[in-house]
Amino acid sequence: MSFLEAVRLALQTIRAQKLKSAFSIIGVFIGVMFLIAVVSVVQGMNRYMTDKFAGTILGVNTFRLRQFPDVQLGNVTDSTWRTWLRRRRVTYEDAAAVMRGVTVPVLAAWESNTRATLIAGRKQAKDVQVTAATELYFDIRSLALEQGRAFTGQEVKASLPVVVLGHELADKLFQGQDPIGREVKIFDVPYRVIGVVEKQGNLFGLSLDKFAVAPASAPLKRYVNQPRIIDALAMKANSQPDMREAMAQAEAVMRSRRHLRPREPDDFALETADEVLDFWGKISRVLFLALPGLVAVSLVVGGIVIMNIMLMAVAERTREIGIRKSLGARRRDILSQFLVEATTLAVVGAAGGVGIGIALASIVAATTPLPAAVAPWSILVGVVLGAGVGIVAGVYPATRAARLDPIAALRHET
DSSP: OOHHHHHHHHHHHHHHTHHHHHHHHHHHHHHHHHHHHHHHHHHHHHHIIIIIIIIIIIOTTEEEEESSOSSOOSOOOHHHHHHHHHSOOEEHHHHHHHHHHOOSOEEEEEEEEEEEEEEETTEEEEEEEEEEEOTTHHHHTTOOEEEEOOOOHHHHHTTOOEEEEOHHHHHHHSTTSOOTTOEEEETTEEEEEEEEEOOOOEETTEESSOEEEEETTSTTHHHHSSTTEESEEEEEESSHHHHHHHHHHHHHHHHHHTTOOTTSOOSSEEEEHHHHHHHHHHHHHHHHHHHHHHHHHHHHHHHHHHHHHHHHHHHHTHHHHHHHHHTTOOHHHHHHHHHHHHHHHHHHHHHHHHHHHHHHHHHHHHHSSOOOOOOHHHHHHHHHHHHHHHHHHHHHHHHHHHTOOHHHHHHTTO
16 A cells, blocks of 8 residues: 555545544644744744844843943842942943943944923823933934934034934824924923934834934933933944943943942943843743643643554454455555554644644734744644654554454454
8 A cells, every 4th residue: 555545544534533533633733733832932032032122122232331220130129229229320421431441443322211291283192202312322223214314413512402203103293294394392392303213113012113312412401310410321333242342341441430449349230132132041941941841741642642542443443454454455554554544643633733823823923012933943843743643653553453363353343
């Protein structure tokens, strides 16, 4: 019997015995479905954390000099918080000294942030992130403009009241109108809109397009921070090695300015995306380590069910086996028939699991802030695992069927 003929007979059996076949494949189905869904979500989160979170919030090859980390990972104790709050703030002079002391080619900008209500005519937008920054802020954050332009170094020096808006904020304040050149009030001070940033989407369900950026020296500076104080100095290098060298130089400058002794810890923070990615990497590794065990339980259960169903099939079809053997079927024909049937059952279950797993991943991506990206290798692994379970589970029933004595088999059920 050819392989294709064995597969055809196996599919006929599955169609003829739908309920029994459904119970046979349910374990493999659940295991592979779980594998595809979890791997898809984890892979999507990996991509999301690298491209969206780390790239957008902290920046690629970028570090920030701050009083304390902006992104806190893990459990930050009250004593740690109190220690952070007792630290001296980063000043204009600190930023200028670090920019002079870093010899590696970098882009540098300082920034301060607050929340405010923006008003344009009769419309207003509440709880908007308002940033006062220097001109290279947009390059460091990789913010491309959809309309207009970013403010220049000359506008920063001249303290001009100009502003660049996020896409969502511009749409809300100027529905159906061109925002360029129009007026927006921030803390009751009029600002002229000179640019709109391209749409960035959401991050864990929070909009990345509801913000406004104005020159650091504009009237806004009175509202975002105390005089000559900034929230962060951001520096972006061309590569990871350059960034590390720039960080070391910045740390040396700050430790010298703060008169810290060699064994004293830093009383400032140099924040990068690496800490966030390392933290997420630990979580994803735990998930991937736990995944094989969870999938294995379902596959073992599925294999046991398939083996029992196939043993029942051998018992029910003993007479059929005897007739086939009496007509010249060899042991390997019987063996291949039952082995292919068990494998086909498992592969059908795996294919169903792959389909439902992809559907679940798509539903998660569509209905929650969590992203999901189906990994092609997980589909291949799912199908191979299903086939493997079928082969392993079918070996004993197929061997038992192949060893039946044709005369004894013909007498069975007579």
